[in-house]
Amino acid sequence: MGTPDARTVTCSLAIDDSNLSNGCIRFIKDSGAKMSLRPHCPADSNCEEGHTLIAGIGEEEIVEHVEVQRGGITVHNQWVMHGSAGNPSDGWRRPM
Numbered sequence: 001m002g003t004p005d006a007r008t009v010t011c012s013l014a015i016d017d018s019n020l021s022n023g024c025i026r027f028i029k030d031s032g033a034k035m036s037l038r039p040h041c042p043a044d045s046n047c048e049e050g051h052t053l054i055a056g057i058g059e060e061e062i063v064e065h066v067e068v069q070r071g072g073i074t075v076h077n078q079w080v081m082h083g084s085a086g087n088p089s090d091g092w093r094r095p096m
Contacts, residue, residue: 015094032079
């Protein structure tokens, strides 16, 4: 959900390397340009059961996977559509 004051920023610090094999963060290219939130809903029946949200992605949109080395950060505002998949590897992927 967006906030009434859109001057927000999200920073994610990689405690471990985050890469394609462990489900690194993904961004939808240029998704922040419209400065509006897309319709989205909880993946579970409600937000009390989980924090995973789902939203539609158009066929023409470009998904960019961003690998981040341990100690690196990503920074984006609330308008940028982002997320990550689960970690299918045997190693850690801990963001803070």
